[in-house]
Amino acid sequence: xxxxxxxxxxxxxxxxxxxxxxxxxxxxxxxxxxxxxxxxxxxxxxxxxxxxxxxxxxxxxxxxxxxxxxxxxxxxxxxxxxxxxxxxxxxxxxxxxxxxxxxxxxxxxxxxxxxxxxxxxxxxxxxxxxxxxxxxxxxxxxxxxxxxxxxxxxxxxxxxxxxxx
Ligand code: K1U
Ligand code: ZN
Numbered sequence: 295x296x297x298x299x300x301x302x303x304x305x306x307x308x309x310x311x312x313x314x315x316x317x318x319x320x321x322x323x324x325x326x327x328x329x330x331x332x333x334x335x336x337x338x339x340x341x342x343x344x345x346x347x348x349x350x351x352x353x354x355x356x357x358x359x360x361x362x363x364x365x366x367x368x369x370x371x372x373x374x375x376x377x378x379x380x381x382x383x384x385x386x387x388x389x390x391x392x393x394x395x396x397x398x399x400x401x402x403x404x405x406x407x408x409x410x411x412x413x414x415x416x417x418x419x420x421x422x423x424x425x426x427x428x429x430x431x432x433x434x435x436x437x438x439x440x441x442x443x444x445x446x447x448x449x450x451x452x453x454x455x456x457x458x459x
Contacts, residue, residue, distance in 0.1 A: 296331050296346045299388040303333065307344045307386055310335045313457045316445040319364045321402045323409030326365050326459060334406040338399045345383035345393070348407055352380040359401055361415040364459060367443065368434050369427050373418045375404045 296303060306329060314322035314335055321336040336343040355377030362370045378396035381403050385391045395403050405415060416424050443459040 296333065296384070299346060299384060299386060303331065303346065304386055306331060306333060307335055309457075311337070311342070311344075312447055313445060313459055314364075316447050316457060317364050317443070317459055320398070321406045322364065322459075323406045325409055325412070328458070332410050334410065336399075336402050336406060338395075338402050341399070343393060344386050345381065345391075345406075346385070348381050348383035348393075348403070348410070350376075350379050350404070350407060351382050351392075354378045361401070361405060363405070363415055364443070366414070366416070366427075366431055367438075369416075369431050371415055371419045371423060371427055373401075373415050375401050379403055381407070 324331045324333040353376035357377045381393045447457045
């Protein structure tokens with residue numbers, strides 16, 4: 295749990311947005327960048343969210359949809375998720391907020407909150423499908439030495455640097 299929203303947390307959020315955009319994702323959770331704080335960022339259809347200590351407090355329905363993950367690039371699987379969710383969290387200013395999401399936002403919220411619990415979409419696949427996905431990943435992961443995916447970050451105009459994901 296994040297006990298208080300400090301400048302360090304705000305800097306983490308800012309870095310996470312930068313990494314998420316560089317990796318062309320719509321969400322990112324702190325464990326994906328090697329941090330243990332319960333923090334996630336999302337940008338779904340132009341709506342930006344930075345959520346601290348998010349918890350799903352209500353959910354409705356079930357819908358199957360394809361998912362990928364920035365931490366296991368090029369691997370996809372069909373996952374059943376709640377159609378809509380209500381999430382309670384704390385924002386960057388330390389205020390309690392509630393986010394209601396359906397469709398892609400609901401899927402993204404569930405995927406990111408799962409990351410904060412150490413869970414990946416692979417965990418929802420059948421044994422056969424998970425084995426197939428992991429076999430595929432076995433071939434791809436040579437492209438990511440040390441399981442680290444580097445993305446190009448653009449800072450201060452012309453200056454380029456690398457982020458690790
Ligand atoms: O946490 C992550 O790995 C990011 C991941 C989150 C995600 C959200 C919803 C469905 C699946 C996965 C992604 O950003 S996947 C890549 C993506 O940009 C995307 C996914 C679905 C629709 C549109 C874009
Ligand atoms: Zn993911």
